[in-house]
Amino acid sequence: GVYVGAAILLLLLSFTARFRFDLTEEQRFSLSEGTESLLSQIEEPLLIKVYLSGDFPAGFERLQRETQHQLEEWSAKNGNVFFEFINPNTVDNANEFKNQLGTKGINAVQLQVQNNDGQSVLNVFPGAILSYQEREATAVLLEDVMVYDPAAQVNISIQQLEFNLAKALNTLLTTDKPKVAMITGHGELSAVETAGIGLALSENYTVDRFSMTAYKALPNGDPDLQDMVRRLNTYKCAIVAKPTEAFSELDKYLLDQYVMGGGKLMWFIDGVHAEMDSLSFGPEFLAYPAIYDLNIVDLLFKYGVRINADVIQDVRCGGVNDRRSIQPWVYFPLLAAQNHPAVQNLNAVKGEFVSTLDTLESPGIQSSILLRTSINSKSVAAPHTVSLEALYNRPDPRAFTQRDLVTGVLLEGKFSSAYAQRIAPKAAGEGLPQLKESPTSAMAVFSDGDFIRNQVNLINPELPRGQPLPLGYDQYTGIQYGNDDLVLNVVDYMLDDKGLMQTRTRDFKLRLLDGEKLVAEAGKWKLINVALPEVLLLLAALLFNLLRRRKYAHS
Known part of the structure; x- marks a missing residue:
């Protein structure tokens, strides 16, 4: 009876309470104290429009996914935070819309994309506009860094994601x-x-x-x-x-x-x-x-x-x-x-x-x-x-x-x-x-x-x-x-009374697959991924049938 009652209580709690645990090594799904302090000041709806939507290569898809995770954490901390993802390439009057984004500091990044017809150019707009109390602020989501590896650029951008969004929010809240x-x-x-x-x-x-x-x-x-x-x-x-x-x-x-x-x-x-x-x-x-x-x-x-x-x-x-x-x-x-x-x-x-x-x-x-x-x-x-x-x-x-x-x-x-x-x-x-x-x-x-x-x-x-x-x-x-960012960031650091600059030190490890090993063992892992679930399902069915026979045989 005690176990049944505990199970019912846990079931009820699962519907009424939300539990979030960050089990990642770098605590990538945990917000900094500075960001949480800013979110606690939001008393009216904050709308965040993210213009990173579409069918992207793996790197930008990862940036899109991490942006969504970050904003989900914001929304979990404060119910007044709302966000949506918009694809600038598919809206009505797309060219005019893209020009408007440019005037707000969100410029297109051109990507070479491989498709069935060969290579094509895809315009991506890695930025977000935060709106609060009839005010707007822009957050650029892709760091403009001199690196030769696009994956490293995306990883740096993900590391700075919370900082860039929080900085834009701070601009909105600072009167x-x-x-x-x-x-x-x-x-x-x-x-x-x-x-x-x-x-x-x-x-x-x-x-x-x-x-x-x-x-x-x-x-x-x-x-x-x-x-x-x-x-x-x-x-x-x-x-x-x-x-x-x-x-x-x-x-x-x-x-x-x-x-x-x-x-x-x-x-x-x-x-x-x-x-x-x-x-x-x-x-x-x-x-x-x-x-x-x-x-x-x-x-x-x-x-x-x-x-x-x-x-x-x-x-x-x-x-x-x-x-x-x-x-x-x-x-x-x-x-x-x-x-x-x-x-x-x-x-x-x-x-x-x-x-x-x-x-x-x-x-x-x-x-x-x-x-x-x-x-x-x-x-x-x-x-x-x-x-x-x-x-x-x-x-x-x-x-x-x-x-x-x-x-x-x-x-x-x-x-x-x-x-x-x-x-x-x-x-x-x-x-x-x-x-x-x-x-x-x-x-x-x-x-x-x-x-x-x-x-x-x-x-x-x-x-x-x-x-x-x-x-x-x-x-x-x-x-x-980087001269402009040097001056801006040092001024921000010296005058930072909210602790936002500490979020710039976050270091997310880039865990890439071994390319050579991936090619050499591709067949093996495809077979495992396809066959293993079927084998496990078959074993589970056999085990269930065996237990059922034993039960009714004794009856």
Whole structure:
């Protein structure tokens, strides 16, 4: 009676309660705390339209299936989550519909598909649009990564699936955008040169140019420093992009106090002065130290970083157009993102005349390497002659004897003020309270100002000449490098108060079948799959018949 009652109870529970267990090694069907926190905020219907539907090759079919599994988990966590899969190739007015998807950031990916008539081209739209309270956000589901194996690209995309969907949801739920400042006043990059990253950041942040030389005046004519500090502190993050003029002691002090107050800071600093424009005046030019002219060496040293006055050459490099073809240029290294939540699985980041940087011991500060060179690289101390000869002499990897040179670092912890044991600049006056230590905070330092500089259109007749291009896009090769994602992800990481960035570290193992073994043993496994169920069914029938005979024979 007890067993019957327990069985009935379990049966009733199976109809009224839902149980979900994730038995996978990587916990691929378990949501992160950050995603669950976002889902708990949904109080009205959230509709997710996924445009990944159709008859796909195996890889995209897997991406489609994993997307459905992910959204099923969302729906199980919050009943207000609804989703549907749509095939853009079969809707009415398909061409117009596809153009609309393009304007929303979901672009077609062309696949070569094998069918009975040979090969054909299939347009796939790996993206989703999330709608909530009359607002929309786009999630791109296929990662744009430079890999030669399509299966690896799909696997990386699946690893980032939860993050990309959750990031879009966070955009929908964020009504008050955090502010990001582009610092000016020291010869930094112009608004046109940073338009690419400004546009990319504007999806989730309010981006302003902030001049450190535009002070309000007090009645006595002195600059109103308290107003400057108050305005600067309204920004969650400040970016210093390729300064070319020295920082005054007052500006350094204000930035230092901004950090001490919990502000996040990103530095994109040139160690040497070297620009490609110089080659338009002759076949060579002299790259000379620039870092010492900026008057920030002591500031960075205190925080735990030293940018060196050298220039990197790397066999793994971008190219330049010599009017005949694209030639590899060792002074444009392609930097590899490291295994850190902020940069994991990013495309290569393109630099121009990059310097090395060193991390230093700084109490209470933990440093994480974000970018490195390849295994065939070297650094040359400035002054150094940059010559066009390097363009036409194929680099010999044996001459590039250094490896993994650091070009980007993230600092986290409680920063000590560079002015803790020093007198504040006289211009600061007595009205500003001096902070000597920051709360737990973060700072990123990169040894190239060009990491954050976008190109402007010079060759595409369909665009206005001089129009800013997306950050990381090389108009001469048509390659989209990872510069934009580098800046976006590091800003997201430093300002992440929901823990979403931790979902970027998920690593799903790609368990592929052995191709050679599959061909060699195909017949055996087909026979097993066809015959074994029939044999088992026959044995079960014989066993049942035998037991039945025994039972009624005794009767």
